[in-house]
Amino acid sequence: MGRYSRLGNNLYTGQRSIDFVGRKWLWYAVSALIVGIAVAGLLVKGLNYGIEFTGGTQVRVSLENSQVTQKNADDLREAVAAAGVEGATNPSVTTSGDSAILVQVEELGAAEAATVSEVIMTTLAVTPDQLSQDKIGASWGDQVRNRAILGLVVFVVLVLLLIWAYFRQWKMSLAAMVALAHDVVITVGVYALSGFEVTPATVTGVLTILGFSLYDTVVVFDKVRENTKNLRQSRRSYAQAANLALNQTLVRSINTSLVALIPVGAILYVGAVQLGASSLKDLALALFVGMAAGTYSSVFIATPLLVHMKANESEIVLAERRAKARARRAADKYAAVPSFTEDMPILDEDGDDVPAADFADDDVEGPVAPTRPSSPEALGRGRVAPTQARPVGESPAAGRPQPSRQPRSKRNKK
Structure with a gap:
């Protein structure tokens, strides 16, 4: 197995982990810087509209x-x-x-x-x-621009409804839309800074990257939903489960992006360098920048933002507390041993409360006091039974009166 394959396997199983969610503020700062540069280029330099839009x-x-x-x-x-x-x-x-x-x-x-x-x-x-x-005339360009805006609005509304219906979480829809807006702003800003003409091919490329970016985000969100389906049994916090989902889909996202970016990059080179002014370069630039930004946003923006928005939910808070308690116990198992009291709650090995009904006797009417289950560490303490010399057989004395020892005061008295 190659090194890259071993890395992918270790990331999937959790043996190795990259902390994407824990460093969310770093990714937010990087994205804010890139988006700020794109917006500045758009405001200062502006878009270079082609003849189809200006006449x-x-x-x-x-x-x-x-x-x-x-x-x-x-x-x-x-x-x-x-x-x-x-x-x-x-x-x-x-x-x-x-x-x-x-x-x-x-x-x-x-x-x-x-x-x-x-x-x-x-x-x-x-x-x-x-x-x-x-x-x-510029009227045809106005029609193209208006149709593009209308298509974008319809696309966003349908995507919001689709993600909400599929995941049943409006916060996932919102996180996906933020990542999508992030990709569009970066693509438009790069177009302004590069000076490429905005043509109908550019509009086609921008609309295409919306679907690609959303596809990658939905794949990651589906893995997040799978890992966070039962937080109590997974013994992880929501942030840990979501970060595991990112690591599990990281190699797949990289491979998919490379397979898509290599031919698009070749088209961009041919259109911009070999052919000069060509509609190919307009389409390829939008696709190349949008696909790269979509891969980045699905990993570094969408999922960390989702975890950030869900951090205050009660179930997520409880899972976080349980995960921190397990981490403390794992660091030192004997650091927090409580003193015994009669009303001490019964806890399982994970530190969760165990209902008294789990230790009740079904054959006895009324409540039965719960008994604390013996732990493996307590076995073998106190009196130790001798080792068996031979198998124990049936006693021949069974069925006969057995002698009994009497007090000395009653011996030899009739």
């Missing part, structure tokens, strides 16, 4: 199949950006199938549009008949 000018260049290449698209992007036309300093140039190249810039006047068209014809050696220019 602009799109030029379609019809070409032969052999000319529709990424090299021509990159050359055209550099030429348009270097033309010095205001509104075309950061053009979006992509291939459209195998028959055209699309050039998207901000809304231009007639003179600026003519300059851009001249640069395109010079760079690709095409005629004016091969160019077609369209105006893109």
Whole structure:
């Protein structure tokens, strides 16, 4: 068995444990710092909305199949950006199938549009008949934004109801929503800091990470529910049982995230480095950041926050007291031996009260005084029976009158 497999087995069985819940304030501080940076980037730099949201000018260049290449698209992007036309300093140039190249810039006047068209014809050696220019309004982008917000609201409401119906705990729903908001804010903040354009592909990526983040959180919560189903029998506090659930699902969460992040990272590299301006990089960046943040929040935010919110519940408080008492007894078994009194309560080996009915005799009417069960440590004390020399057989004297010893004053008297 490899070292990684042994580590996963030890984490699952509890032989090794990482204290996620006990260090919740550290994770809160780290998350607050990351979210603060994301919000600052969003407020200071803002989002770079694409032409679909702001409106602009799109030029379609019809070409032969052999000319529709990424090299021509990159050359055209550099030429348009270097033309010095205001509104075309950061053009979006992509291939459209195998028959055209699309050039998207901000809304231009007639003179600026003519300059851009001249640069395109010079760079690709095409005629004016091969160019077609369209105006893109911002109304379609407004519709996409409104639909995205509506979809997000519907998603959040359905998730709240689903988690509450499945776990029967509204605090789990609230913790999952806080983790989800954490992931969305970080993703949007990274988008603002990176300067990537917000396109319809970005909206698709953000909506996708909501489901991925929630899936990981639900898996962890399901293990938490399993471990905390019967705290009295588990002999753990709620925090200890929840922390065990995190350790048991940690390897699975890491493996799932790596399997998802590696191909998304490859798509991000190809879209941002190899292809330049492409909708692939917009989608991949949202997916990559959202998946990484979702894995982090499900382990470091959602479960510690759930334990934090449930800390004042009466059942959780009693389980915590029992766990602390067991820890003290385990440290020194003879440090807290009480003196005997007639009204001393009967306790089991865990320190819990034992009802008197458990020691009552069913054949005797009325209550019977409970008797304290003998502990294994008390066996063998006091008088010790001699070792048996041979098996004890049936006595031949059975059935005959047995002699009895009389007092000296009555001996030899009739």
